[in-house]
Amino acid sequence: MRAVVFERYGEPAEVREVADPTPAEHGVVVRVEATGLCRSDWHGWMGHDPDITLPHVPGHELAGVIEAVGARVTGHRPGDRVTVPFVCACGSCPACAAGDQQVCERQTQPGFTHWGSFAQYVALDHAEVNLVPVPPELSFATAASLGCRFATAFRAVVAQGRAAPGEWVAVHGCGGVGLSAVMIAAASGARVVAVDVSPAALDLARKFGAAECVDASAVADPAQAVRELTGGGAHLSLDALGSPGTCAASVDGLRRRGRHVQVGLLPSPDGTTPVPMTRVIALELELLGSHGMAAHAYPPLLELVRAGVLRPDLLVTSTIALDAAPSALAAMGSAPGQGVTVIEPWA
Ligand SMILES: [Zn+2]
Ligand SMILES: [Zn+2]
Numbered sequence: 001m002r003a004v005v006f007e008r009y010g011e012p013a014e015v016r017e018v019a020d021p022t023p024a025e026h027g028v029v030v031r032v033e034a035t036g037l038c039r040s041d042w043h044g045w046m047g048h049d050p051d052i053t054l055p056h057v058p059g060h061e062l063a064g065v066i067e068a069v070g071a072r073v074t075g076h077r078p079g080d081r082v083t084v085p086f087v088c089a090c091g092s093c094p095a096c097a098a099g100d101q102q103v104c105e106r107q108t109q110p111g112f113t114h115w116g117s118f119a120q121y122v123a124l125d126h127a128e129v130n131l132v133p134v135p136p137e138l139s140f141a142t143a144a145s146l147g148c149r150f151a152t153a154f155r156a157v158v159a160q161g162r163a164a165p166g167e168w169v170a171v172h173g174c175g176g177v178g179l180s181a182v183m184i185a186a187a188s189g190a191r192v193v194a195v196d197v198s199p200a201a202l203d204l205a206r207k208f209g210a211a212e213c214v215d216a217s218a219v220a221d222p223a224q225a226v227r228e229l230t231g232g233g234a235h236l237s238l239d240a241l242g243s244p245g246t247c248a249a250s251v252d253g254l255r256r257r258g259r260h261v262q263v264g265l266l267p268s269p270d271g272t273t274p275v276p277m278t279r280v281i282a283l284e285l286e287l288l289g290s291h292g293m294a295a296h297a298y299p300p301l302l303e304l305v306r307a308g309v310l311r312p313d314l315l316v317t318s319t320i321a322l323d324a325a326p327s328a329l330a331a332m333g334s335a336p337g338q339g340v341t342v343i344e345p346w347a
Helices: 039-046 140-160 176-187 199-207 222-229 244-252 277-282 295-306 322-331
Strands: 002-005 014-017 028-037 061-069 081-083 121-124 168-172 191-196 212-215 234-239 254-262 286-289 316-321 340-344
Touching: 002 322, 014 322, 028 140, 028 322, 039 322, 061 121, 061 140, 081 140, 140 176, 140 234, 140 254, 140 295, 140 316, 140 340, 168 176, 168 244, 176 191, 176 199, 176 234, 191 199, 191 222, 199 212, 212 222, 222 244, 234 244, 244 254, 244 277, 316 322, 322 340
Parallel strands: 168 191, 168 234, 191 212, 234 254, 254 286, 316 340
Antiparallel strands: 002 014, 028 061, 028 121, 028 340, 061 081
16 A cells, blocks of 8 residues: 655655555454544654654544454444544543543554554554444545544533633634634634634634634734633633643633643643643633543534534645645644645545
C-alpha cells in the first residue's frame, strides 16, 4: 500500500510503498477512504509525542470500510463503514470497566502508538470496543472529522464543560477543534465568544454561531476583552489551540466559579505550562481536561448530526490526495489553516 512515512522528526515525510497491515486477533484492517489532517499529527512529526517510534506513519482521524477482520471479531464484517475515536481502548482495564474508554490505561492511538491512517489501509485494535458504525448518509470526509476534533469538542463542551443554555462560552483558538466547539456550544444554547489571531478564522466562527469575536492580534489583553464582552467573564472557556498564551487567557477570561477545559495539546515536550493559579483560587475556578470521546458516547452526537443540528461537514474546507499530505503536514505548524483538511488516500 501507499503511505506517508517519516524517518526523522521535523524532516520531510514522503509517500512510499510499504507492506499492507494485517489485523490482530481482536482487531480489523480498514481501507482508509478519508483521514483528517490535525495539529496533533504535526506535534507527532515534530517529536513532541513520546509514543512514536521511527519510521512512522501519522494519521488518527479516519473513516473507511472494513477490509479484513481478526479471528475473534464477531460484531463487524468486511464492507462495514466505520470510524474510530483517536483513543482506541483496550476494553478490559479499570477505566474501560467504568465506561471511561477515552482515558483507557492500555490505549492505542493510530498514528501515535502504531502506524496511522495517512495510508491506504490502517490496523485498529480491539474492534468490538472501538469501531463506530458510520450511517450511509454521512460522507467519509465528514465522518473522519468526528474521530478527533468534533468528538473531542463535543465531549469538552457538553460532558466536561457542562455548557448550559444562556451561558457565555469562550473558545480560544478557532482551528478545527475550536470551530467544532463554537458550533456545538451555540447549538447547546450558549452564547459564544470566539478568540483567534486570524480574522478569517473569526469569520468562520461567526458563520458557525459565535455571537462575539475577539481578534487576539488586535487587542492587548484577549482575556480582558472576553470579560468585557461577557459582563464579567465566561462561564465556560476552552483552550482549543494549546499554547501557554491561550491556556492562560482562557483561565483569565473566566468569571467566578467558571470552568476551563484544556482541549488543545500543549506544544512543549513535557506538556507543562504556566497557569494563573492565584485566579483559580480566588474565583474558585475549575480546571478540566478533555481527551477524545469513547465510542459508546457517539450515538447522541451522530443523532444531532443526522438531524442537521450539528454540521461537521461544513468544517471540511479542503480535500487533498496522499501525495500532497507531506507538505500539508509540515505547514500545520506555522499555518494551521482554516477549517479541516481531509486526505483521501485512494484519490
Ligand atoms: Zn482500557
Ligand atoms: Zn486530531
